[in-house]
Amino acid sequence: MLDELLARIEGRDFTIGIIGMGYVGLPLALTAVDRGFRVLGFDVDPDRVAQLNAGVSAIKHIPSASIAAAVSAGSFSATCDMNRLGEPDAILIAVPTPLDRHQDPDLSYVVKSTEAIARRLRAGQLVVLESTTWPGTTTEVMKPILEAGGLRAGKDFFLAFSPEREDPGNPKYSNAIIPKVVGADDPASRALACRLYDNLVAGTVPVSSSATAEAVKLTENIFRSVNIALVNELKLIYDAMGINVWEVIDAAKSKPFGYMAFYPGPGLGGHCIPIDPFYLSWKAREFEVPTRFIELAGLINNAMPQHVVHRLAEAIDKQSGRGLNGARVLIIGMAYKKNVDDMRESPSLRLTELIEARGAHTDYHDPHIPVIPRTREHAALAGRQSVALTPEVLASYDAVLIATDHDDVDWGHVVAHARLVVDTRNACAGIDTDKVVRA
Structure with missing residues (x-):
């Protein structure tokens, strides 16, 4: 079965379903269409689905012409009907993973998506979570839901994690040229997911487990959060001294090694940096490991x-x-x-x-x-x-x-x-x- 699926990916006889037609899912869908795949986009918002099927973009930096061309060619369509989750050969999940009022992870969108897939899961399907989350989510949360019907991951269906690396509005780095980290808990799932993404983006970086891949994504954004907190604190110090922190940073970045420029601001925004560090600090409590450095960065930025x-x-x-x-x-x-x-x-x-x-x-x-x-x-x-x-x-x-x-x-x-x-x-x-x- 695995060899057949690998061959079908290479031959583009392979349909990709993407749950979540937002800032991550929609660019990914258009990249897959551009690479010759058929794509079925799932979203719970009927207005967005109608808009997409009419060839209209709801996201300013994604041109409507690209969507209209994909729809016209029959390569892309959107739907609210989760009963169609049995149709795609691969299902990629790109839904929000926010925090609740207590700053704890809210996995409700991931869980609901996984439950919807489980009700239609068939042998041979590949399921990949792209949403940022704590290490262990794919194995501890998604896998039991998907296996409840009797199919087994790595044998009957395939399960992996590959974190999104979308940077909305950045024309220099489209997702097609950004390598994708891919992690799975069995060799077959890892091989199938890597082959799929190798045909979508510039290349893949396989890692030993889904939890490792989940940790990679958190590490990337915690690195940014901590460094932004550092320059925010330096801004406060230098302002008190009458020194322009922007001038300091511009001069410091002339050093060709040992320094990377980060910039202060009025606070953190976006779907990653203000949220992701809390996913790791929440999970770390289970192991009784303090996350003082991460939490201090959050306090400064907030x-x-x-x-x-x-x-x-x-x-x-x-x-x-x-x-x-x-x-x-x-x-x-x-x-x-x-x-x-x-x-x-x-x-x-x-x-x-x-x-x-x-x-x-x-x-x-x-x-x-x-x-x-x-x-x-x-x-x-x-x-x-x-x-x-x-x-x-x-x-x-x-x-x-x-x-x-x-x-x-x-x-x-x-x-x-x-x-x-x-x-x-x-x-x-x-x-x-x-x-x-x-x-």
Whole structure:
């Protein structure tokens, strides 16, 4: 059976199903189509499914033309019907793995997806989890659910973990050119998953187990979290000394070895860095191993929005003597990073709430997010609309707070017409004016 499946992958007589048509699943689907595979996309949102089948993208950096071409060619279709999970030869799971209110892992989306697969699982299918999670999830959570019907992993069906490495909005690194780590607990599953991904991306990096692959993903993002926390703390120290941390970093990165540039900001955002470290610290409790370094990084990064609001209040008070109470503040950037329409875990949401809790009025401008969608933790902000950056609008606020440094914002225009600019991203570097305050 394994040899037949390997041959079918090479011959493109192989259908791939992907659960989750979001920032990870949709680019992966288009990559698979581009490599000659048939793809069936699963999503629980009927509006998104209808949009995709009409050839329309819901994600700004993914062109509708690519989706429309795949649909027109018959290579891609989307569905809400989980009864069709028996059709694909491989099912890749790319669903959210958020944290709950207590900062514990929420695997409900993974569990529901696995249960849906289990009800239709047939011999010969490959199931791969791509969602970030704690080491052991594939074996301890998914495998028992999938084997409950009598089929056995590694013998009757195949099970692996291959963490997503998508970087939304980064034109330099599309997922097709990024190697994929692949881990499985048996040689057959590892071989089949590696062969599939070898035909999708630049290459694979096989590891000895699914838990090892799960640990690789956490390690990648914990590395980023810790280093971002370090530069955030350095920013606080150097600000107190009157030293520009951005100038320090730019000079330090001229060293061709032993240094990697990370940059401070108003807080962490996105689906990985604010969340992934907590998955490992949660699992580490089971082994009674402390994760002090990881947790300290989380504390520093989570405190950055409060620091920004404190600096904002100081700057307004110094200029007008009024502080935040009753002030009008324009936040530029609602996306968690520049040049994308992705708001997941965006620090701008928290900044808005903190500023308004101090008695200020806030509006926002973001060329990529015309309206704030509903989110679980910030539902009260849903429906707010981006304002235009006209000279009159900019001049009407006590301060403009730069939270996201989108390339398509004219920062010279902003500084020229704003009364005060508080810059958390070094967007105004090179603009010589006393109006700009770093935060």
